[in-house]
Amino acid sequence: MSKNIYQFLDVQRIDPPKKALRERQIEFVEIYEPMSELQAQGQSDRCLDCGNPYCEWKCPVHNYIPQWLELVQQGRIFEAAELCHETNSLPEVCGRVCPQDRLCEGACTLNDDYGAVTIGSIEKYITDTAFAQGWRPDLSHVEATDFKVAVVGAGPAGLACADVLIRHGITPAVYDKYPEIGGLLTYGIPPFKLEKSVLERRREIFTDMGIQFKLGVEVGRDVLFADLVQKYDAVFVALGTYQALDGKLQGLDAKGVHHALAYLIGNTQTLMNEQMPAYPLINLEGKRVVVLGGGDTGMDCVRTAIRQQAESVVCAYRRDEGNMPGSRREVQNAREEGVQFEFNLQPIAIENKENQVVGVRMIRTELGSPDSNGRRRPQPVPDSEFVMPADAVVIAFGYQPNPPQWLQDEGVELSEWGTVIADESSRYPLQTSNPKIFSGGDMVRGADLVVTAIAQGRAAALGIADYLTSG
Ligand code: FAD
Ligand code: SF4
Structure with a gap:
């Protein structure tokens, strides 16, 4: 029987369900529930099987996406897992952390009008399911060399x-x-x-x-x-x-200023019970936390602070929301979990009292002409300085x-x-x-x-x- 390519008209895009918000705000576990077989098949069936799959071109490892979606739809999970591994070494990881809205799903023909196929979640489903059912990569045909x-x-x-x-x-x-x-x-x-x-x-x-x-x-x-x-x-x-950028802000030495990776690694190593953690735990419970930076690292910091029971968590970013570099999905997740976003704010200095952080001096910005990457430059608005109160500041400006x-x-x-x-x-x-x-x-x-x-x-x-x- 030939495939009904209009399936997307009857079946809407449905992402895997998320855990209850109360759990998400305290627990360091994945927030998405696994897809059921029925969900995965139904969502795979939405694929149009375009002659020229833009999703495949946009995916940096050029996954055979339409082909493995068809295998899922037919319940042939081991073959789908085999095909996933032909182009990707860690499909279960990419399914979880790729910014799909900027990559495969952003390029899906259905994206604008009907909702892209849930490619990332299905990639995760294929690998997790195949592993759970005992599938393993088959290297029996490989001839060993001495290299x-x-x-x-x-x-x-x-x-x-x-x-x-x-x-x-x-x-x-x-x-x-x-x-x-x-x-x-x-x-x-x-x-x-x-x-x-x-x-x-x-x-x-x-x-x-x-x-x-x-x-x-x-x-x-x-x-x-x-x-x-x-x-x-x-x-x-x-x-x-790993060289952290710090924006050369004044007052970075104050107590309560933390670098994003030191904060994240210390938290994860503590959760993993590692004997000799490279960084000590920084616990922001009860603190008013301001995270500077709007990328993936910033999103991970704000959501970690929420789970550590910070009193309040603000993400301050110098451009507007449409220009944030982080994945849209993670911004949405952060907002749901209680993070407050403040856009068009440029930090100027960390304010301290007796060397303890008390706030961040900010200036408001508006977007000017585009830079060499085509992104509009934030320009300071005269006479708009103010101090945002904070007990802890996390710097997430990126790495060089x-x-x-x-x-x-x-x-x-x-x-x-x-x-x-x-x-x-x-x-x-x-x-x-x-x-x-x-x-x-x-x-x-x-x-x-x-x-x-x-x-x-x-x-x-x-x-x-x-x-x-x-x-
Ligand atoms: P790394 O992952 O940095 O691995 C380098 C390895 O080299 C490390 O294990 C390190 O211990 C080891 N090493 C270094 N020096 C030595 C040495 N002298 N001897 C032995 N070992 C050494 N990307 C996404 O696609 N999605 C996301 O959601 C995402 N979130 C992110 C969140 C954070 C907080 C950060 C910082 C990055 C995030 N990224 C994300 C980016 C992504 O993690 C990196 O681009 C990717 O991990 C780079 O891979 P890599 O193998 O080049 O380096
Ligand atoms: Fe490619 Fe990542 Fe999309 Fe998987 S989730 S198809 S690896 S872009």
Whole structure:
């Protein structure tokens, strides 16, 4: 029987149900309930199966979206999971944390008038369901080689690289300074977006596939990078980008001013009961909290403060809501949970009394002409300064690269912004100026997304395989 392509007229877009608000405001668990089989099939069936699927082009790993939606609709979950893994190393993660409204779902033909197909939730459904039913990647056809590659950094870029390498018969050894894999997936993104058990399950699966993990090992301190370059046939470096921007505000030294990642990592490591947390817990219970910045990191901070029972939580952003860089879905979730948004405000200084934060001096802004990225610049409105009261301020302005010196010592060239120079379209994609060293993720792109880090890790693995076998 041929497919009814007008199904979207009868079946509306329905997102998976969210947990009760009262629970969400106190618990550090994922807020979305799993989709049922019936829901997933009904929502998959809304796909028009466009001849030229824009969703697939817009997805940075170019997932075969219409094809796996059809398999879900037919109940063929194992085949759908197999297909998901052909293009994506961590589909269960992307289904949870990709800003789909800006990527696949934003490009869905149904998006404007009928509501996009719930692509992200279905990607999560496929992988979670297949894993729960016992499906595992099948590597029985892979022919092992003698090549060995060191991967430094177990974030999404490093994990994706290791995944594709092992599928090409090349054994990766993944080094990370933290005791668990995932990088920012584990330590930055809070559990209400991505529960930590998801990465634990992934580590078991990758280990069973033959990937070696050397966790709790800091390269440059516990082992020398030069030794890895010598010992392995190639090295992939994906250390992320961690130098916090602080806007050079006055008063940053006051007690009660916190950097976003220190705040988030300290909270997550405490929830994970880690023995030697890299950052202490910062508890904002009972405080009037102001978070500066409107990106994904800012959203994670405001929602963490809500769950810590802050007295009030304000997100202050210098442009208007339409220009916020964070995912629309997460802004909506934050608002539902009780976060107050204040737009068109530029912080000027942290106000303190006896070195304890008492507020943030702000100036109102209006949007002027576009900058080089096409985003309208916020311009200060004269005579509009005021102080927003606060007991705690979290700075979430973003991150810039902080590559270690040992990379340059091995001949890896950096751009003027400090990112590693490694081109996706070169003969061996993502090879650096040292032919044996490849790199990807945030340290090449600058702070970006999980799925773009995965795309680069996968591209680099193909570059490494080609470099090793054609050398
Ligand atoms: P990372 O994830 O940073 O991983 C780098 C790894 O390298 C880390 O595990 C680190 O421990 C390790 N490492 C560093 N130095 C050494 C060393 N010397 N020796 C050994 N190991 C080392 N993106 C989204 O798509 N959706 C979101 O919702 C989202 N939310 C975010 C929330 C926050 C708070 C932040 C900060 C970022 C968020 N992002 C989000 C961005 C996303 O997490 C990053 O773009 C992505 O994780 C980058 O991957 P990566 O592998 O390049 O680096
Ligand atoms: Fe959409 Fe991200 Fe999945 Fe691609 S990986 S289909 S962008 S949710």
